[in-house]
Amino acid sequence: MESSASEKAGGSARGRREALVRRAVRILDRLEATFPDARCALDFTTPYELLLATILSAQCTDERVNIVTGRLFPSVSGPKDVVAMGQAGLEAAIRDVGLFRSKAKSILEASIRILRDHEGRVPSDRASLEALPGVGPKTASVVLSNAFGVPALAVDTHVFRVSHRLALSEARTPEKTSEDLRSLWPESRWIQAHHTLIFHGRQICHARNPECVRCPVLDACPEGRVRIRKAAHHPA
Numbered sequence: 339m340e341s342s343a344s345e346k347a348g349g350s351a352r353g354r355r356e357a358l359v360r361r362a363v364r365i366l367d368r369l370e371a372t373f374p375d376a377r378c379a380l381d382f383t384t385p386y387e388l389l390l391a392t393i394l395s396a397q398c399t400d401e402r403v404n405i406v407t408g409r410l411f412p413s414v415s416g417p418k419d420v421v422a423m424g425q426a427g428l429e430a431a432i433r434d435v436g437l438f439r440s441k442a443k444s445i446l447e448a449s450i451r452i453l454r455d456h457e458g459r460v461p462s463d464r465a466s467l468e469a470l471p472g473v474g475p476k477t478a479s480v481v482l483s484n485a486f487g488v489p490a491l492a493v494d495t496h497v498f499r500v501s502h503r504l505a506l507s508e509a510r511t512p513e514k515t516s517e518d519l520r521s522l523w524p525e526s527r528w529i530q531a532h533h534t535l536i537f538h539g540r541q542i543c544h545a546r547n548p549e550c551v552r553c554p555v556l557d558a559c560p561e562g563r564v565r566i567r568k569a570a571h572h573p574a
């Protein structure tokens with residue numbers, strides 16, 4: 339019996355999807371082998387410290403955040419200490435990071451909420467985390483995965499750029515991109531995939547001049563192949 343046009347279309351869509359998943363797994367295998375030490379670059383020892391560091395890291399380098407938290411954390415053992423500092427005290431402590439006033443406000447309000455609603459402990463479920471001031475889906479994912487080992491795949495600027503160049507997602511938002519990536523890899527790989535894509539973005543697939551010639555996944559990257567072709571026609 340001949341297959342119908344819709345069966346053929348369904349079959350080819352399934353085939354494309356399976357090929358994408360295979361390519362995504364191959365890419366992740368190779369990038370993980372390239373960056374076996376990929377890990378969270380923010381310094382922290384408790385979930386509360388990680389929450390603060392992650393809020394501070396918006397539009398700021400992890401290196402700068404680590405300098406600021408290196409000075410702040412020794413005098414802060416939990417949300418009570420931050421509330422005692424007040425807005426002015428906290429602003430003074432974090433003024434070396436961008437947007438320090440609004441970040442101080444978020445941290446202060448989140449700390450008050452953690453004391454009031456969560457007995458002073460950072461909640462380990464997404465809904466409660468995202469209900470805290472200054473905490474969106476990305477911050478919640480970073481805290482859930484790094485502090486509690488809950489599978490999550492936060493999409494920051496590096497993960498967004500790298501996954502789009504590799505044609506693993508065409509989504510326009512970080513949230514949808516995260517959803518696309520999570521559908522390609524098993525849950526057990528999400529946390530490390532996040533760190534690995536960030537390392538790759540920082541060390542090879544730079545925003546301005548990605549080093550495609552030395553990229554371990556060039557053969558699986560549509561954008562890399564275009565860039566290499568262009569460079570061959572227009573050598574520097």
Ligand code: SF4
Pocket residue numbers: 500503504542543544548549550551553554555556559560561562563565
């Ligand atoms: S080939 Fe180039 S664009 Fe593609 S992932 Fe590697 S560095 Fe990035």
